[in-house]
Structures are given as C-alpha cells and as structure tokens.
Amino acid sequence: MALAESFGMIVRNPLALFRVSAFWFPVYLMSHLCWIYWDYAALGMSDPDGVKPGIFSQWSPVFIVLATAITVLSFIGIAIVAIAWHRFFLKGEVPSSLLIWPKGWAVKRYFWTMVLLVLFSLPFLFVFMFFYMGSFDGIESTNTNLYGFWGMFIPSVIFYMVVSFFGLVFLAIALGVRLRLSASVELMSQHLGTVLVLIFVLATMNSISIVLSEEFVDPGLGLFRWLSFLASESVFWFFVLVEVGVLSSLYRQLGLPLSIGEQAS
Helix, strand or coil: CHHHHHHHHHHHCHHHHHHHHCCHHHHHHHHHHHHHHHHHHHCCCCCCCCCCCHHHCCCCHHHHHHHHHHHHHHHHHHHHHHHHHHHHHHHCCCCCCCCCCCCCCCHHHHHHHHHHHHHHHHHHHHHHHHHHHHHHCCCCHHHHHHHHHHHHHHHHHHHHHHHHHHCHHHHHHHHCCCCCHHHHHHHHHCCHHHHHHHHHHHHHHHHHHHHHHHHCCCCCCCHHHHHHHHHHHHHHHHHHHHHHHHHHHHHHHCCCCCCCCCCCC
8 A cells, every 4th residue: 555655665764764854854844933933922922022123023024034935945845855755765766965955856846836736725725714714603612623623634635635636747757757737637536546545544644643733732932832843843744755655656556657768567
C-alpha cells in the first residue's frame, strides 16, 4: 500500500531525512514563529501595552515585510524538500550534504504549481467556511471539539483531494518529465478507490493532530507552549513527506517514466 510504503521510507532512512530537512525545517519554523509573535503582540499578551517599539511592532511595515519574505522562502523550501524526497523515493538520490539550494531543479515551476493548486482549492474552502461558521453559532461548548475536528477535516479533504488528483504533475516536474494536469487526473482516477482511502486517512490524521495540538497548547509563552508548537509543526512536516511519498508510490505503480525520453511501462 502506498501509505505504508511512504511511512516506511521515512522511518528507514533517517540520514536522507536529515539531509533533506535539516536546513529547511528550521526556516519553516522561523516563518511560523513570526506570525505567532504577531498574534501575541496583537492580543497584548507579549507586553502590557500590546505593542513593541520600532520594527518589533506588530504593525511595523519592516516586520510585516520580513515575516512575509520568510514565509514565502519557507514554502520555496517545502518545494525543494518535496522535489528531493520525490527523487530519493523513486531514484534513490540522497543529497551529499545538507540540502539548501540545488542547481538544475525546476524549483520555480514546482513552487508556482503549488500556488496554482492552492488557488484552485480556495473557492471550495471559502464556501465550506461560510456555511461552517454559520452553523457554529449557538453550538454548545461541549461540542466545540467535534466542530473543531470537522472544521479541519473537511478543508483537509479538499486539500488532499486537489493534491492527490493533480499531484502526479509534481512528480513529473521533480523528474523533468512532461505531464498535463488533465493527464494526472485521468491516471489517478484509474485508482479511485485507493486514492479516496488515502485522502480520508491523511485528512483524518491531519485533523486529529491539529485538534490535539490546539487542545494542549499553553495560552502563555511558557516552555510547554513552545514544545507543543514544535511537536505540531513537526507533525505537519511529517505529513508533507508522507503525502510526497504516497504520490511517489502511486507514480511508480502506474509505471510512469523517471526521466526524459523514458517510456511508461
């Protein structure tokens, strides 16, 4: 099964995982720390006045630009890590040192394809959130955890559905092979049952992890708050690699080419 194979690749290859993630995971953490600081500053939890002077103010243009730049860089890093894991999964390529900025990879194309698919899924997410937030009014507090789960599960299903059905394009970009979005949907539809099960499993895992992380988050800035933050973001990073591995496994099962000029079996 693609999911089991993806988990196994992560567990059995700690050196490859370290070289692929050791640089970009901290960058990703840094981007989220910027916005966590924004939240606490805006709520007045970081100091009595709720405002920091100079560039550390949550309203400082310098801070906003810096945080946005780090966030964009972190998503470029996710694209680089995803390409590296695709290539490791399918071709056994392991970076000789820490992966930072590889030459010759179609990182820009991979990144903008990610952006395109996110934009494609946004209208569906907006429609869901409109009805979801409306139905949340008046719900008893004892049901908020259940609503919190569904509030993450359905968007996760939408996200994983878009990524899964269009996802073979990512493999093609990573390997330098040409594949249309429509071709990816057609190929993945041939394994509809498997794909739907994977979408359900990944969405469930993602939703439970987020709900649990929110349940145990310390409302202050104490050690437990930062440990829970590190744990939840590590889980997110793990899910990125799991999804990349699942797509790689399905790509191989479909017998698609691993390089330019190679014919599908």
